[in-house]
Amino acid sequence: xxxGLVQSLGKVRTLEVDGQGGVRLRVDDAMxxxxxxxxxxxxxxxxxSVVSMDESSFEFQVGPETxxxxxxxxxxxxxxxxxxxALRMGDSLGGHFxxxxxxAVGTLRERMTSGEWQTVWFDCPVSLDDLMVTKGSICVDGxxxxxxxxxxxxxxxxxxxxxxxxxxxGFLNIDDAVNLEADLLAKHIRKLMANNTIxx
Numbered sequence: 001x002x003x004g005l006v007q008s009l010g011k012v013r014t015l016e017v018d019g020q021g022g023v024r025l026r027v028d029d030a031m032x033x034x035x036x037x038x039x040x041x042x043x044x045x046x047x048x049s050v051v052s053m054d055e056s057s058f059e060f061q062v063g064p065e066t067x068x069x070x071x072x073x074x075x076x077x078x079x080x081x082x083x084x085x086a087l088r089m090g091d092s093l094g095g096h097f098x099x100x101x102x103x104a105v106g107t108l109r110e111r112m113t114s115g116e117w118q119t120v121w122f123d124c125p126v127s128l129d130d131l132m133v134t135k136g137s138i139c140v141d142g143x144x145x146x147x148x149x150x151x152x153x154x155x156x157x158x159x160x161x162x163x164x165x166x167x168x169x170g171f172l173n174i175d176d177a178v179n180l181e182a183d184l185l186a187k188h189i190r191k192l193m194a195n196n197t198i199x200x
Contacts, residue, residue, distance in 0.1 A: 001087045002042045004137075004144025006097035006167045007031070010043075012079040025072065028057045029083060040100070042084040044168065045142030045179040046070050047100025066196055070102045071141075071177035075105075080168050082142040095144030096137040102179040104128055106140070108172045109154060117163040119148065120169070124180055126153045131182035131190060139181040143167050153176035 009028035018024055027043070032053050035041075041060075048060040050187040067073040075081065087093070104181045122140065132138060132150045138157065139145070145157040164170035172178070 002047070002084050002092055002095075002098040002100055002142070003087055003091075004045075004084070004098045004139045004142065006084055006143055007081040008083045009166060009168070010081045010083045012075050012077055013080060014074050014077060018061070023062045023069065023073070024051075025062050025075065026057050026059045027081060027083070030056075031083065031085070032056055032058045040086040042082070042098070042100045044070075044072065044081050045100065045139055045181055046072055046102050047086075062164070069105070070179050071105050072179075074177055077109075078098065080171060082110045082167050084142055096139075097184050098139045098142070098144060098181060099184055101181065102181045103131075103182050105179045106178050108174055108176050110174070116164075118159045118164060119156055120159055121154055121156045122178060122180075123154045128180065128182055129153070131186040133186075136186070137183045139179075140170055141197055143169055172189045 001150040008029050008031050012027050013026040016024045033055055035050050035053050035058055037050060040047050050058050051061050052059045062072055104125045106122045109123045110121040113117040128153055132147055132155055134147055134150055136147050138147050148158055159169055177178045
């Protein structure tokens with residue numbers, strides 16, 4: 001479980017095909033010195049397990065299912081990635097509950113700058129529409145954000161200068177792919193309502 005508060009901006013060292021439909025992803029970042037083997041890290045919002053590390057980098061195995069459902073396969077050497085270690089008991093929950101299980105891949109559609117702030121629009125599958133509400137939460141590439149507007153197949157968020165400087169969201173270009181995770185609570189409520197478990 002994560003919070004969507006990015007702790008570090010890592011850099012991809014290598015992305016190598018493993019011959020079994022997956023890849024081995026190695027990331028350079030200072031957090032390497034404190035990681036443990038098997039630890040869960042959210043990489044652009046996708047929960048991955050550390051399989052090896054040294055003093056300056058750590059590696060993940062990314063399977064075919066993850067590559068098919070996320071944007072991680074599009075990373076190249078030098079790509080920046082948002083990193084967050086798993087939430088521990090007693091940690092402050094500053095964002096919202098994020099599982100690290102990506103629901104869909106969206107794309108950046110438009111940036112509108114007003115001073116140091118930006119309003120950013122993303123396109124997304126319409127299947128996410130009923131999981132998003134204005135002032136609700138959305139996780140974009142591992143970043144917990146507040147929804148501003150939600151319309152069919154797209155939504156907007158407002159990015160503060162800190163977010164633009166400290167996460168990959170400040171470096172995205174139009175049509176770049178992003179990992180999206182809808183609010184976990186909204187998903188459970190939709191399932192309960194679909195099964196007629198909740199009645200009004």
